[in-house]
Amino acid sequence: MADVFISHLEWTGAATGPTRDPATFSRDLNVSVDAITLPMSSAPSYRGDPLRANPEQLFVAALSACQALTYLVLAAKNQIAVVDYTTMPKGDWSS
Numbered sequence: 001m002a003d004v005f006i007s008h009l010e011w012t013g014a015a016t017g018p019t020r021d022p023a024t025f026s027r028d029l030n031v032s033v034d035a036i037t038l039p040m041s042s043a044p045s046y047r048g049d050p051l052r053a054n055p056e057q058l059f060v061a062a063l064s065a066c067q068a069l070t071y072l073v074l075a076a077k078n079q080i081a082v083v084d085y086t087t088m089p090k091g092d093w094s095s
Contacts, residue, residue, distance in 0.1 A: 008032040028052060060091035 013019075013026025027042040028049055042048030043056050064087055075082045 006033075023047070056091055056093065060089050063091075064089040 009029055009031050011026075011029040013028060016026045017024060019025040027047055029040050031038050031040050039052045040058075041052035041054055043054040044050040048054055068085055068087060072082060072085065
């Protein structure tokens with residue numbers, strides 16, 4: 001049986017104005033995964049709040065975490081003793 005991963009996204013920006021103008025509506029939203037709620041927004045270059053995580057950052061983080069965990073499980077299966085793992089992934093959408 002496959003795992004099922006569920007999150008809940010809530011946008012309540014209408015309190016600061018509805019989506020009548022693309023330049024001014026709130027990009028802030030909250031994403032919940034189980035008991036953890038993460039304040040999110042669009043990237044600052046898309047008029048988002050730089051103090052909140054954005055989907056692009058989380059996409060890069062998810063890919064990095066999957067790569068790290070795959071590496072670590074393969075090391076463990078092959079009895080390779082890894083004692084530290086650090087990475088600084090970068091996603092570049094500027095092209």
